[in-house]
Amino acid sequence: MNYDPKSIESKWQQKWEAERAFEPSEDQSLPKKYILSMFPYPSGRIHMGHVRNYAIGDALARYWRKQGVNVLHPIGWDAFGMPAENAAIKHKRHPKEWTYDNIAYMRKELGALGLSFSKEREFATCDPLYTRWEQEFIIRMFEGGLLYRESTTVNWCETCHTVLANEQVEEGCCWRCDNPVVQREMPGYYIDIVRYAQELLDDLEQLEGKWPAQVLTMQRNWIGRSQGLEFRFELNDASKAKLNGCFDGYEVFTTRPDTIFGVTYSALAPEHPIVRHLIEHKLLDDEVIERIEAIINMSERERAQAEKEGYPLGISVIHPLTGEDIPVWTANFVLASYGGGAVMAVPAHDERDYEFATKYGLPIKRVIEGGELPYTGDGELVDSGVFTGKPNREAMKEIVAFFESEGLGTSQINYKLRNWGISRQRYWGAPIPLIHCPTCGLVPEKIENLPVTLPDDVEITGEGNPLESHPTWKHCTCPQCGGKATRETDTMDTFIQSSWYQFRYATDPKKWNETGIDKEDSAYWMPVDQYIGGIEHAILHLLYARFFTKALRDLGYHDIDEPFSRLLTQGMVLKDGAKMSKSKGNTVDPDAIVERYGADTARLFILFAAPPQKELEWKDSGVEGAYRFLKKLYSRKEKVSHRSLPEIDHDALAPEAKEARAKVYEALRKSGDVYEKTFAFNTLIAATMEALNALDKQSDPAVWSEGMYILLHLLEPIVPHIASELSEELFGRENLRRSIPLKEEVFVTESITYAVSINGKRRTEVAVPAGAEKEEILALAKEAGAKWLEGMQIVKEIVVPNKLVNFVVKPA
Template identity: 50%
Template sequence: MSNHDTYSSHYDFKQVETKWQQKWELSSAYQVGEDTDKEKYYVLEMFPYPSGRIHMGHVRNYSIGDVVARYKRMRGFNVLHPMGWDAFGLPAENAAQKHNTHPAKWTYENIDYMRAQLKQLGLSYDWQREFATCDPDYYRWEQKIFIEMYQRGLVYQRVTTVNWCENCQTVLANEQVIDGACWRCDDQVEPRNMNGWFFKITDYTDELLNDLQSLNGWPEKVVTMQNNWIGKSTGLTCDFKIDGSEEAISIFTTRPDTIFGVTFMSLAPEHPLLATLTEGTGKEKEVAGFIDDILREKQRQSVQEEPEKRGMFTGRYCINPFNGDKIPIYVANFVLMEYGTGAVMAVPAHDQRDFEFARAYDLTIKPVVIPEGETFDPEFMHEASTVPGKLIDSGQFSELDSIDAQGKIIDFAREQGFGAPLTTYRLRDWGISRQRYWGAPIPMIHCDNCGVVPVPFEQLPVLLPEDITTSTDECRPLHQRPDFVNTICPACRKEARRETDTMDTFVESSWYFARFACPDSDETPLERDRSDYWLPVDQYIGGVEHAILHLLYSRFFTKVLRDLGYLSIAEPFTNLLTQGMVIKDGAKMSKSKGNVVDPDQLISQYGADTVRLFSLFAAPPERDLEWNVQGVEGASRFLNRVYRLVREFYGSNVDGTAYSSSDDTALLRKLHQTIKKVTYDIEDDFHFNTAISAVMELFNTMSSSLGSAAGKGASTETVSETIRNLLLLLYPMVPHFSSELWEMMDFPETPEEQLWPIHDDEKAREELLTIVLQVNGKVRSRIEVSADSQDQVLQDLAMADEKVNRFIEGKTVKKVIVVKKKLVNIVV
């Protein structure tokens, strides 16, 4: 019985995929260690939250990553490709309440299920390195890093107005508030004053900003988003003395050149000077009422709508230090306390918001920057002018160009002592306190004698109490656990209380990629030599929805870990691929829309390789992928066609059959062209869709070559060679399938032990080319010529062409353009 007979007549993906997955599992095929003989390559996909089961977005993300991993291995790299679980978070608590279980139990059960799902997809992870962020062995190191950050002054506590989500019963960071709503549950966020822990990410603002320039392997879009988020602006801060008082109002402006055009002052309703300012004006009550009013309005409205500009005169004036002008002070609803100084010098002639306000309250508009060839009459202006020009009415700065004037005005303010250059940022410190149970405890102790004291390293981890029962309306679960809260102060040995806040789960995901270098290390969070070998991540892959939150925090942590001596790198991810969403019927998959596709069901119906192939084929990775069942069937059909052809070829035993040598070279040529194209598509941009279509073309060519009668078609040898290479090209995308057919063909070893094929330019070269013949730029005919034809020959052939002649007859040929290997264009 020949080997061939043991293979079924149709491709049995279930049996084949199980077989290879078992082999990989038993041989720990993708386990790696540091190997200084080989160049390392670290490919990482954003690890999932263990919500219960994987979704199609994961399937796509991890399929892309797996192709990269398998491809790079074939290129001789020592590839690190790990997987883990972003396992802390609120859904576990909610689910635990709902199903009357424990968050840990729920989480670890989900992980078990999802791990099995990932294994069914045949993803080539080094499972030895797997961890979940809720493992005490992980978060103990996070607690250590926290304390070291605290000791370095990068952690502090303060009371602030925080974003409170009533639904989640917790605080959110600025980055986690989207359009005034919670990023997770979409509930409206409300302000609340609370004590909380902060990471001093603003210490790293400049570095986070400047290093963006080095991220050439990131999509420009993501870099821009981070740039905007950090929001650097430079300008002047300047004091306006309050008339009849020793106090002054500090303003910040990016347009110091317009400072002679200031006609009033606007304060944010929360501005601290307001209370004293109105004293004795007789307007105290009126102003206070107005402030209450706009603060309440601000809370109510969604961030979407921009309210009408409203304000009220405070009854006081201040003095413009540049020209001594006495200008009225207003409270205004559009001034933000969070930005700059909470006070704005209003220049209605050159700022649209100030302009609208001035029109509404009939305030003076004074133009001071006049663009070339224009004049402004304040009475007839219908919008502010924000373009540069020449200064007027600006004291000694009049006649200057407005751009040049900016620096001179700042210098003057500094010399006179009432102002200074200032750079402001939009980025705030990162509030990491969460009033929840299922998170890493913040390892701090509050002592009445000693104040805040870090938990000593040897006492780490501060474990979450396990026997917790979370009930629906329970807030701050740890707070209500005396056995957790009550402790001894490490400094004075007196009774003290543990911190009961847990850390934002984004803290875990900010350094997990580094821990993958040494997940088993029980001495230290990161071993320097191992992280130096593996980091940075060469290719990071995930959804664009993390463009700010996770990626910014990870960059921050990388720099902190470097400064703590754990890492040598400044940036964590050299190359970033942000893959598009998986959509169906033009919309994002969601339960409410009822268009969710279940990966389990797909895999059992079509097999992992088909699902992988389709998700790689249907669109390039950075674009949204429209899920289409018929497309999946197309992918399945393709694999079956290849299977049948290979099986028949192997069984036909056609050695010695006569063949056509021209067909033989043609197939070989196509093969080498395909190797070239597939390699280029993967290397250049991970454009697997076009790579797959090239392999399909190769298969079609081979298939028609094989079907020919004796004396035609390619030789057995060439077909075998083509199959061999085709399986190698396909291997990273459909590894089970390729491995199986490889074995069927009796090729030595397995595809993954082979090197990626290299094309031969000589063999890929076309002998005959189709040259397009144009008349006046329109295609009129085509001719076949040998590839080395000279220009003159081409031109002669073109002029002699019958179809061409129909179009040039009776006309004068003005010009002939010959483009090598492409076309001849005759202009008449």
């Protein structure tokens, strides 16, 4: 009779594997559910933060299988990346060896938890067969102009020796190592994600109510659409001469054309070509040049948080409408990546411009009537030429129309989103399948020669890119002319691999050699019905995966617009008040819990301790409590006398038995919402615990049998081993595959408890027969509240059905 989780769990895990229980059916006429948790990086061991992610997905996958739905629930390994190289340096091991050893260990850990992943669809993103198709996608993007190479200023991490995308710089530091990032000019490869900016923005509407509002807001803000006026500031003659005739002027973008008459200065980004020219030709003081170069070496986020700083450039531009000379400065708040790296400054109506103008004593000119400066609201224009007196919103459209009619500027849409830099100067990544030929230029490798794989004979030192210094790997022949050429030694950003993996899972493994993405399989399985992962991926991974889906659709690989229908962002697991992570040394190893208490205990605790969207504070006592509940559940099998759902005459039951049945069916009624809508597993588990306690207070064997039958059915997705064991022993395994109808008669109560209030203050309560008329309710309430009503005149009687009676009284 003792609960032995180790033997039970080993038995069922072997049985499930032998039965291929978690492999999806090939029958695409069946209704489907694609449940996907963000895949792990094979860092060596999993912790309970990982378990939370996978336990949520597994509960949903098991639930839908019980409903007769064809379920795809895969797992894989996000296996390329810098941590493997860093580990290779530290442990003097090859990154490939380290990665695959970790995969083997973590696969065993996940298996011990009884997670119902498809084994046949598992892959690692460093597998050559995965790289082969990814490289084909990159070649098609290059051929279509979506991928290009150019030399630009990039974010460089000196510690990791690689370029970072803007999204990978957090508060001026590398997202991986947390060390400062500097700006460096170098060539690299970029994907034109901005080409899809408007579609990425528009299609967020499809995800309203299905994705967390916070994630949708973060994506909208990151894309950052703005509409306004683009026009040209012409340099005056003296400024053209100072710049040796190399520049006539520059383009400016503004979202506030209504304030154009209030421009008192213009500001350029420190990286702007005009500023660079002034620096290179020593046309500025040495001290100013030194300060500007220091700003250039700051990340965009650092500059955004820094105090406003700038320097006059000794040049001026001509206001396009007034003809006035406008002084030009360089300022740290102007970014080269947005609007051409130049702004018109209107300090009277922009907080940033006002702060800068106030600091440096620049003129401030009001052009909209309103409150104190800087005034950013609406009002009538003043001192604005022919537009004076007009409401600023109305004048905005007229000013844009005037610029266009006079050939001075155009209406324009801009985005904060920048093109995706995918070059990484590291070894452990997918090689970019392009070749440098002195005759043909930059050309793609032939498709039939893919995959371009990494050489194994490298030494990882952390200094430079081993592919660059390899004696033979980079030397090749040009696919076009056959002459001597060299391979590109940059490897791809690892976010490439996680941007299309959902399509690889959806493709039947028997087709993996012939295709990267099968169009028919994608049409059936995609989009993912439920995606599960951390909020930290709200911008990076999710935006890239959405973009890749649209780009591969346009290249003809599938017909899907959005990859993930619904998104659940689970809260972090905390220990000692901090996020559970290896770097903080506060992880809890699930192996130790499984060894001592069993996998079902680990799963039950992680789903019971908090709602999945909320943070979870780790408590050892909670694990003990989960284990005690499972032992109690297991011990109650002796109470079961029926081998199926018994027929029960509810009216003939004792009150305790009726209460127990009501608790059991309350849990059953709650389960549909939990598994299909709210994912509040903690409330369902609490309901099953209450039901078991209620069953303990009665002795009817039929009620016990029915209760255990239903509770095992409800708990199987959460604690599958013990539920499967008890179901097989008590009822046969078919219990777990049957739907159980609600029986409304168990919810019929003989009386309803009403609160009795006097002048809104609760005084007592009274039991009222179910179905009683208002007069009877009032009579019983008056009787119950007699001592508070004595000597009082009842002014008003209020009855809230099934809840309360309130008497409004005054002294008689």
